[in-house]
Amino acid sequence: MNGQTLGSRKTRRSVSSSRIQKRNREAILAAALGVFAEAGYSGATLDRIARAAGLSKPNLLYYFRSKDAIYTALLQGLLDTWLDPLRMLDPEGDPVAEILGYVRRKLDLARDYPLESRLFAYEIMQGAPRIRAVLEQDLRSLVEERAGIIRGWIDRGRIAPVDPVHLIFSVWALTQHYADFDVQVRAVLGETDPFPGAEAHLRTVFERILAT
Amino acid sequence: MNGQTLGSRKTRRSVSSSRIQKRNREAILAAALGVFAEAGYSGATLDRIARAAGLSKPNLLYYFRSKDAIYTALLQGLLDTWLDPLRMLDPEGDPVAEILGYVRRKLDLARDYPLESRLFAYEIMQGAPRIRAVLEQDLRSLVEERAGIIRGWIDRGRIAPVDPVHLIFSVWALTQHYADFDVQVRAVLGETDPFPGAEAHLRTVFERILAT
DNA sequence: CGTTCGTTTTACCATATGGTCAAACCGAAC
């Protein structure tokens, strides 16, 4: 039985150890998220992650068998959160409000989880080596399904005709831009917080795109 | 006098050597662009770049004094090309046509120079350590100036009111998305070439945003 | 031919980095 096991028999002993496990694994993931998001996969070092997590490098490797394992764990936990806003599109709701709500939730994610956004961006830009399969299956079918909903709205004349898939791409692009290219955005805007402006802008933009 | 010198006295000798210099420097930059764009700065190795350029590593370092020098040279050459489309906004032209033209030129860049796009994206995402100053000065003033033009069009009622700076961000985001997140886009679309669809979509989108 | 000078290669180095291992540690149960 090694340390990776998170099983929960053995009364007190294993309760307290699993508590430590939980705490440390979370600390590691949090630290790793910061480092990976800042430097990308290859730019991140175990030393930096360990230091950020307040552990020694071998101790870190006691909780995750490799750098890759940490990275993969992060990605795995991310994907669901990342696609949730899209899943929330309600076919029964008001089309414009639904899409505006989607945009808003996505922008909120970009604002509140910029590290996660960047991590994801790095992975995709590198060719998505570890999540390509997920993209080609889960993501693809989710997008197709949601695009179907949007197409239904268009067919019923509830919103102006647009390519639904490219519309979804546009939401991704416009919202993630504020997280991933944060530095550029701030360089242009000065010290102002970009997000209030972004929110207003995106609302206007999508209202106009969808208006019948 | 070392090899870095590109001076041009000494008749034939230096002509032929500068020819070699030019050829090899170009080969190195081309190779490095591919490698950096694929793996990011820290993921790229001199060995890979050298092999891709058909040179040995020490030979590579005969032409550029360091990995950083190669990277910096690439970035430097890039920035101008990247901002050109924005510079071409003609205050005298038809507002909608001008902005649509800008979008189109930017999308063409994304299609024809995806490596450059990704290189740029990596740099920004890493916090733009080597071009932050340029962003905060050249880029910022260029955007402000061009935003002024757009604002003028709005004031004269030629296009619908939008925040001009966020409008420019939107152009960047929407066009670069197709280059930088290419893998994701293709995963969703299947084997289809995304660009024809993207072009039609973006034309529609910006027409609606700008329509009075 | 032989010198010259830009170019290329061979051999090499220091450091960084992912990862291993066995010993030490430590709190809880007996």
Added chain:
DNA sequence: GTTCGGTTTGACCATATGGTAAAACGAACG
């Protein structure tokens, strides 16, 4: 207090990688 099992550490290793030095190469010129 001793034992037990999970946890932590110090020492260490192999490899990768950015970079250097000096010798070898080769085409042009006298």
